Amino acid sequence: MARIALDASGGDFAPAQPVAGALEAVQNLPANCEIVLVGSRSEIEAELAKHGRQPDRISIVDAPEKIGMDEKPLAAVRSKRKSSIVTGLQLHRQGEVDAFISAGNTGAVMAASTLLLGLHDGVERPAIGTVLPSMKEEILLLDAGANVDCSPRELMGFAQLGAVYVRDVFERPDPVVGLLNIGEESEKGNAAAKEAYALLKTTTHFTFAGNIEGSDILVGRCDVVVCDGFVGNIVLKLIESVARTFDGMFRTALDASIVDSEAMKEVFHFLDYSSYGGAPLLGVQGVTIICHGRSSSRAIASALRVALRAVNVHLSDHIHDEFVEDGAVA
């Protein structure tokens, strides 16, 4: 039995999109999976009523308070104990649910996850992993914005977290990890990257591909791309903007019949983050998935599938094992 808590009050389109996403997902999830909608009970019930049904495997936990998208994370988490974010993560901490998903205030989800779930021993900082498209398969880039000014050891930790995630969730037994840098040679890069390279090349836990460059990301040279959260966030947002930019240009340059063709939609689907199912917050003792604030019901449903997979394959246990066993950075 797996139970996934979903923040029904989080995101720009709550509660409509989270509730619709839960309804979309529950049809295709295995029978032993339940979704717990966390948020204002009356709002959730009103939303479910619009759809005319409340399926068996969706329950509600009332959390009347809301943390706004622009609130200061730590202060909000401390003062709003009845918010959907704090309530959902308390359920996770108490073992009532196995995972928590939110499209709400990212900083608050991170802060509450770290405070309530705690970090695995040996993990210095949690990282946001973001799934990106590539010419080969989807890849994981981390950190995507949880940490700026990272130490070499933290970058090494991100590589470990990413490798376990890719092994478990993407089902790739031998993940290849690259360090995002400005040249292939070991002496390239800023101070943190140079030292991280030296740490990474000693690992025996995954294949280290060495430094990779900005041009290698979309090519799919690596399963895991490691960088600090400053670089990662800029890269992520730049890639997200590419689809919008191209769409605008194509609409100007080409006939609408071509732009709206099925073939073209496939291309744009490649860059549509909603199909990639949210960003795992890695390093916490549990499963937290952070969705884009503008997530559609489809994106939420996708995140629910990813969370279920992470629970079923025991991602959190494997991260624990990785850091306990690890001698490379001890």
Add this chain to the structure above:
Amino acid sequence: MARIALDASGGDFAPAQPVAGALEAVQNLPANCEIVLVGSRSEIEAELAKHGRQPDRISIVDAPEKIGMDEKPLAAVRSKRKSSIVTGLQLHRQGEVDAFISAGNTGAVMAASTLLLGLHDGVERPAIGTVLPSMKEEILLLDAGANVDCSPRELMGFAQLGAVYVRDVFERPDPVVGLLNIGEESEKGNAAAKEAYALLKTTTHFTFAGNIEGSDILVGRCDVVVCDGFVGNIVLKLIESVARTFDGMFRTALDASIVDSEAMKEVFHFLDYSSYGGAPLLGVQGVTIICHGRSSSRAIASALRVALRAVNVHLSDHIHDEFVEDGAVA
């Protein structure tokens, strides 16, 4: 009279593409402009012979040594005094030419430019400015890789250099400068970005737009995007790879007739760096333009036009004035 020195031995396709680029450019340059090809005289003459002509306004300065693309920059510059890079920049230093262009070893061009031309008073570090496409007009991002681990004052300096360049070369009298960051608020970002924000907001020399995010680059919110060279180089290479990635996807998804249509070519032209004319090395006393190692003759011709414009508008003098007058960072 303007004289531009062009490195005929630099780049992956030298001397063929530089020589062809000079021939392409000279037809359209004003009568008072000369191109000086710097490199192995015999190789240049052989290459010109293939084209069956040596126009009046192209001359040759013999520089028999070559600096390889992978040589250590400083050591190469110090030991190879008769290389095309050192020779060309010595001509510039002596006032024999007004600008130098090379598609050769970027590090060597930077090192030789800094050593031979010197920096303008007040400039802490030279920066590579790279011209990027945007939905509005072309924009300048700097630093694109000359400096990693930049101080807030250096970032401030890049903003000044970029603003002068955009005013002079893009002919935009009131350039808008944005600081590349991971959020719009002033307290966002890594330590250097936060302090740079505080410096930038005091300036009266250009319009500071505040922090911009990765998603704002291609939108064209700013004329100048400021970041350290680690971030800038990754962004630059990622954007360069987007055209290749999309081209591959379109060829798989769409009919060849559409992919090769004129309308589609226009879209890809948008992302074709060769039309943007090389990257200025800003902060040195003179005009140095660095071209991509894989530059085509068209890219070289484009760089020659940009160099001529920079000379004619007295870019270097204006950079001098900017830093002498400047009280903001004094």
